[in-house]
Amino acid sequence: MSCTRTVGCPGSVDETGYCDRCGLSPVPPPVAADQPDRSQVSRSAARDSWTVASLVSLPVLTFAPDQAVTQSLRVPEEARFCAKGHPVGRGRAGRPGLDEGFCPRCRTPFSFLPGLRPGVVVADRYQVVRCLARGGQGWIYLAKDTHQDHIEVALKGVLHANDEKALAAAVQERQFLNSLDHPNIVRSIDFALHDDPVAGPTGYIVMDYLDGMSLRRLLSAAKDPRQPDVTLPLDHILAYGHEILAALDYLHRRGLLYTDMKPDNVMRTADRVKVIDLGGVRREDGGCAGLVGSPDFLVSMEELQTRGATARSDLFALGRTLAELFAYHTPGPGTPGAARDALGVESFRRLVARATHPDWNRRFATASEMSEQLLGVLREIVAGGRDQRQPEPVSLFQPSARLLDTGLGLVPPLHTWTAEQDHPVLPDGCPTARAVALGLPVPRPDPDDPAAGELATIDAPDAQSLLNKLATVRQASVEVELGRCRAHLELADPRSAVDALTAATALLGVRAAADWRLTWHRALLALAGDRIDEAAREFDAVYADIPGEIAPKLALGYCAERDGDGVRATRYYAAVWRRDPFQASAAFGLARLRLAATDRAGAVAILDEVPALSRHHDAARIAAVRVLSSRLASGLPGAGELNQAVRRLALLHLDGGERHGESRDRLTAAIREVALDLIRSGNASGLVRGPALGVPPTERGVRELLDRSYRALAQQADQPEDHHVLIDRANAVRPRTRW
Incomplete structure (x- = not known):
């Protein structure tokens, strides 16, 4: 068996269990699980917490200085070598090895005791x-x-x-x-x-000198039932990761590598996280000779020999560090995104999986890139209730102005009545796959693209105009080809869209396999072609590459909804909606799922959460009125729900604020139709009195009001045949008279 303990060691493990060259065992001996950690840590009485990234409040801790030392001061025998590299101080026949002496092979003196005595x-x-x-x-x-x-x-x-x-x-x-x-x-x-x-x-x-404990010891303390104040919830782990990434980014920008990242080398002080043990810091020179690192946190030997130590190997070690902390994490109250079934935990796993990917090209390239995704995952973890959500900061996608909904947030069109269909059921509002492909957020242009400057000046009112302007760009550009791909999709020309994406792939060359933008556009092409399963696979691959982003989860929520998997769709939509109150498409998706479960109240509750500052606030209020006042597959609404619809209708800003207008007339007609059905079914007890339904609401009174509504709708008809249909409806519903 080859040696795996020392970087570059050509030796092999013999029958003694140790390498015949470096003298180390292939796997370091585990720390005894029952070894007590005498370090005592508690919350500070002076201050309660300090904040990381404006997202996580970490408790201020105090440490007992006289109990700060917990590590053994004896060098493990497998790590004992003389100055010339010969194994020394090893035990034999059950006897412990010598801590001091002379190498039997070269007579070099050795000592494995602290060389500096107090007072020196x-x-x-x-x-x-x-x-x-x-x-x-x-x-x-x-x-x-x-x-x-x-x-x-x-x-x-x-x-x-x-x-x-x-x-x-x-x-x-x-x-x-x-x-x-x-x-x-x-x-x-x-x-x-x-x-x-x-x-x-x-x-x-x-x-x-830092007063605190390493993350390794903090992990041990968190598992100690005698220290209930010490916890290691997932949001804390991500907060530590954020602070470590800031340190790594600082080093990497100066051409330096840390090389020995692990829980032992990160200190948690009272109100700070600090990377310690700078003995392994080296300049990024593409080599690995003399590299300081721990086997469990190092990349493969093949990578070290071909690429040397790089920033990506530092990030690999950090990924392993986060994974080890997560293996012993404790539940954190108030963080629903960290629940076992929450999507935030899956996002964290994907963050770690990308950081530790065996393929160098697939890992995070820079600390800032990983930090951006880590912060996204952290926002997902700490996202809470309605009052705790915050608008999402700048991400890798441009915000989309389109609402992924078909009809639920719109006033019913006139053909709802001219189609001559009695008792229409409320449409579910689920948009077509093509509409979603065109309405999902667009990736932000790469600022390093050679045509980035020209693209920033292009403003086109439609897809064809955009194609005409992109044709004037002379430079070979991935972003230009991706723009062409989306424009051809808009023009329903999938073949040309595929050609543009192929051209972008060719420009990227060997980098194409690791570029999530290409995967995103392949997903859009599949979605526009209504190939839902294929689109879901591609969107899932994007999610794996950029687990902190919202857009892939919104797309996966739609794919799951189309697949009829309400549980999975709810999981994605809820993660997006809980995180950002301006992602109204996720709110409408959740509302549709509630309606599919005949939960009117749940659908309205979600729609009511769309904030007043959202561009889709009015659509959400209209949708709530329609949900409360429409016939579902399960039947009519109750009198109380219809009363709510009447009250909400009066508060809607319609027709430019006019008291009467086409939109208000149509919504009023829809409510009166359902009121008449309720009265005729004998379930109208409790209907509110008022001008919308009559004083009091009776069958004759509602018929008279509905007659007026149909005649008002007839005035909106552009075609004579539509006018005739509406007049016929009015005549059919009005009460019989003697004249």
Whole structure:
């Protein structure tokens, strides 16, 4: 079996269970689950919380300083080597290995005990107080800066070297750490040398001392029943991820890689998350020699050998970190998006899956790209009730002005009465697949596209005008071809739309397989052709690539609705609607699903949530009136529901605000028709008195009012035959008289 513990190690594991080259076991020994963590943490009495990304309030914690040390100060035997790389200090025949001694092969002295004793002064400045822990490259000590009022600092040993030139070069290389200044990165303030009597010259990174605990220890504390105040809900995990990404983005923009991301190397202080242990930070040079990293958080050996360490390998390690934290997460009250059956949990899993994808090209390319999607998932997780929703910030899609609804939010057209159909049932309002394909949000243009400047100046009133203007763009452009694809869809020319998408794919070359925009447009083509299952598969692939975005979930909600899967459709629509109150298409989708379940009250409750500032607010109010006053497949509304419709009709802003007009006349006619049916069925008890239905509502009175409504509708008819139909309706409904 090949060795998997050390980067680049060519050795293999022999019968002893250890590598014959590096001497390490293939899998590190697990930490005992029942080992108690004596660290005590509690909420601060002074302040209750601090906020991350204006979305998550994290509790301010306090830590017991005299119980801060929990890690074993003994180096594991499988990590013991002499200065020349020979395994030493290993136990034999049940006896533990020596902590100090000489290598039996090269006689090099070794010591696996802390080299700095309390009171020792490093570099004539830093006085050691005690050993804190064993890091990946050396011991970590608490010390006091005798030149700066004895402030507490941390010393992390990172280097042993007997070659003075190599030591000087290494010291110079580490100096760049002192220039790093970010609120989520522990501050490195100096690099000090100390002559260790056993190991020789040793380099120490001097950092700010942080009072807190690593995410690894926080995870352990969250599982400890003796510390009920310490929890690890999903929104907290994402908040930690957001802060870590800010630190990684800062490093990556400076051409630096962190290389050793894991829960152990992130510190949770009272009111901050900080990345610690900068010993592995290196310049992004495409190599992996001397790489510091933990096997469980490293990308494949093949990737390291072909691409070296990259920003994507840092993000891979962060994905693994989030996954490990999630494996032990605790439920968080007040976050319905984190419930086990909520879509937010699925979105989180997809975020992690993309970050840790085995294909380098499919992973997040930058920390800012991953952060944008993480924030979207976080908004989905913390989305709450009606009063807690906020408008969605800028995303990868442009907002769409179209409402994905057919008729439910519109005043009934005149042909509702001229079609000569008695007792019409309220249409479900489900739009056609083509209408949805044209009405879904459009991806924002790539600002790095060579034609981005020209495209920003193009404004066309219709699809044909857009095609004419796009034809003037001389540069080869993916965005131009995608614009052509959508324009041809608008013009019902699917063959030309496919040709444009093929051209965009060719321009992207090898990058095409990982570009979600192409997948999105393939989904639109399938949807426009009413191939619902194919469209759903493509939209699902987009969701996997950009799990924090709303648009793919809205599209998947529609596909599930068309498939007749109300449970799945509700899951998608609800996730969108709970997150953004201006996604009225999701509200109408939920209302349709409620109607399919004959739940008038539920449909109206959803429609009432569309805010007054939404462009679709009036459509939602009209839809509510129609839901309350229309015949469904299950039958007529009750008297109470019809009364609500009458009251709501009086408050609608119709016909430019006029008291009488075509729209109000049609809605009034629809209500009077249902009122007459209720009276004739004997279920009209409780109908409200008023001008809309009569004082009191009687069959004769409602017939007289409906006669007037039909004659008013006849005045709206453009065709003589429609006028005749409406007059016939009026004559048929009016009460009989003697003259």
